[in-house]
Amino acid sequence: MSLSFITTIGSRPFPLIITLSLLLLQAEMQGAPIDTEGRKITSKVASAKVFLSGAQVSRTASTTIPSGASTLIFTGLTQHIDPQSLQVTGKGGYTILSVNHRINHLSESPKKKEIEVLQDRIKKLEKDWAYEKAMQDVWVNEEQLLNKNSSIGGQQNGLTASQLTAVNDYVRQRLITTKTNWLAQQEKLTTINTEAEKLRKELAQYQAQAPAPTSEVVVEITSSAEVSASFVLTYFSPSASWIPAYDLRAKTTGQPIELLMKAQVTNSTGEDWSKVDLSLSSGNPTLGGVMPTLNPWTLYTYQPQQIQRLSSNDRLRRQKVDFGSLAPSTSAMADGESIKLAETSASFQWAGAINSRTTTTEYVIDVPFTIPADGLAHTVGVQSKSIAATYKHYATPKLDKDAFLYARTTGWEDLNLLPGEANVFFEGTFVGQSYLQLDAPTDTLNISLGRDKGVVVERVKRKRENDKAIVGGSRTITAGWDLTVRNTKGTSVELEIRDQYPLSPQSEIEVKLTDKGGATVDADKGMLTWNLTVAPKETKKLGFTYTVKHPKDMPVVVE
Numbered sequence: 001m002s003l004s005f006i007t008t009i010g011s012r013p014f015p016l017i018i019t020l021s022l023l024l025l026q027a028e029m030q031g032a033p034i035d036t037e038g039r040k041i042t043s044k045v046a047s048a049k050v051f052l053s054g055a056q057v058s059r060t061a062s063t064t065i066p067s068g069a070s071t072l073i074f075t076g077l078t079q080h081i082d083p084q085s086l087q088v089t090g091k092g093g094y095t096i097l098s099v100n101h102r103i104n105h106l107s108e109s110p111k112k113k114e115i116e117v118l119q120d121r122i123k124k125l126e127k128d129w130a131y132e133k134a135m136q137d138v139w140v141n142e143e144q145l146l147n148k149n150s151s152i153g154g155q156q157n158g159l160t161a162s163q164l165t166a167v168n169d170y171v172r173q174r175l176i177t178t179k180t181n182w183l184a185q186q187e188k189l190t191t192i193n194t195e196a197e198k199l200r201k202e203l204a205q206y207q208a209q210a211p212a213p214t215s216e217v218v219v220e221i222t223s224s225a226e227v228s229a230s231f232v233l234t235y236f237s238p239s240a241s242w243i244p245a246y247d248l249r250a251k252t253t254g255q256p257i258e259l260l261m262k263a264q265v266t267n268s269t270g271e272d273w274s275k276v277d278l279s280l281s282s283g284n285p286t287l288g289g290v291m292p293t294l295n296p297w298t299l300y301t302y303q304p305q306q307i308q309r310l311s312s313n314d315r316l317r318r319q320k321v322d323f324g325s326l327a328p329s330t331s332a333m334a335d336g337e338s339i340k341l342a343e344t345s346a347s348f349q350w351a352g353a354i355n356s357r358t359t360t361t362e363y364v365i366d367v368p369f370t371i372p373a374d375g376l377a378h379t380v381g382v383q384s385k386s387i388a389a390t391y392k393h394y395a396t397p398k399l400d401k402d403a404f405l406y407a408r409t410t411g412w413e414d415l416n417l418l419p420g421e422a423n424v425f426f427e428g429t430f431v432g433q434s435y436l437q438l439d440a441p442t443d444t445l446n447i448s449l450g451r452d453k454g455v456v457v458e459r460v461k462r463k464r465e466n467d468k469a470i471v472g473g474s475r476t477i478t479a480g481w482d483l484t485v486r487n488t489k490g491t492s493v494e495l496e497i498r499d500q501y502p503l504s505p506q507s508e509i510e511v512k513l514t515d516k517g518g519a520t521v522d523a524d525k526g527m528l529t530w531n532l533t534v535a536p537k538e539t540k541k542l543g544f545t546y547t548v549k550h551p552k553d554m555p556v557v558v559e
Helices: 003-008 016-029 112-155 161-208 304-309 312-323
Strands: 039-042 044-050 055-065 068-078 082-091 095-104 214-223 227-237 240-250 257-267 273-281 351-356 361-365 369-371 377-387 389-395 402-410 420-426 429-436 444-461 468-471 474-487 493-500 510-515 520-522 527-534 539-551
Touching: 039 055, 044 240, 055 068, 068 227, 082 095, 082 214, 112 161, 214 227, 240 377, 257 273, 273 377, 361 377, 389 444, 420 444, 429 444, 444 493, 474 493, 474 527, 527 539
Parallel strands: 039 068, 044 273, 240 420, 389 493
Antiparallel strands: 044 055, 055 227, 068 214, 082 227, 095 214, 240 257, 257 377, 273 361, 273 369, 351 361, 389 402, 402 444, 420 429, 444 474, 468 474, 474 539, 493 527, 510 539, 520 527
């Protein structure tokens, strides 16, 4: 029955109740039930741009919308949505009238299917356990019956010795059988119980997770005709993040360093990202984009006597008046304490492109990637680069007799890297973790490659007969150190050695470096630096001497 037939039949209009009934009948016959509260639409995550904190998620959906005004409800979205960031766009002959966000607190548990599966498995195991326990009871009953009959038979007269032996042999064999089968049943019961207990613990974890509310987006639209429509929902969720991490691999000295940039991506939004278009941004929208403004900073004098005379209520009232306009970090301490003032203030998928924005860098992963909403860090490969490097050894024998190998690289600014931890490998061996401090204002990046046992530096105090001398009211201490460098490797090494002499804490104490031993001296810091080229199997000797003159009644501790 068509709508045109209903509206033109006869000269008298149908009553309203009949017209509505015919409309409902028509909708039912055409398979399009009328939903007076809005039609629910299912969407899926198509892409996710993950920031250092937060993520911009895009969902897609398609449906057919009828002529006239209608309401679409996009369901099953994460509850962690910033409503201010919500955008709905699409294609089709329709007009979006309004977009609203709401929370659905009646959502089912996200693990409903897993819970049902676990419950079914536990029920089956409980049934198996009951069967095995019943069989075990059968063997127990037979054992009791055998013991009873054996006792009765032994009390009866008229049995010959051979007959009694035969009875005992029979009873013994049956008892062995019953006991063996009882133990077999007990082993099965233990296995079933262990498996069931594991499933019960897993079930308890799922059941402990309260059904998480979900978001719904209500879209009011209008169309002049029935059309096919597609929609894109975009929103920001703070419950995601990524941090950069690196693998640095040096095969040997003299070769470039292979740098692998990775991303540890965490999704805690409550919605899985399954084979989505993934990109990583160096931006952080949660920091805000409003420029800070300095307000006038007024110092308050500290008056301990006055504060001590104030009562507790008076102190609280005064704090509110004096400090209420300052930053949250401002605090007033209790009586007798100072007042602190503050100014107001995995498997890898590689990035297909690295886009440098005006203020951020974006790494685009060129293969659809899956990151479940489990709150765990998932590794995504971002880029791999070969970096030219020079290698040098470094030693501080005062602290450690081993030399450390490090690589110096330049030009890393063009790689669009971010600060992060790095796993360091040298000659195929993991040597430890480092940190790439890429936000420092320097054009050279030093990467420690760990200890090199092939280069050893020893530090020995020089022996003297008169270590201390007293002249007048002053005492002079002379200290000297010998440094020995041994290169046991088959190749030459460039070695930087650092040591130190003390600095004077006050004018009465005089420190002089009497022999710098060919080192470069930083007098402000008391640092000595030697830069050497040590040939294979070569040994070199260095040393330095300093004196400390101080009043004899003023003790001074010298190394």
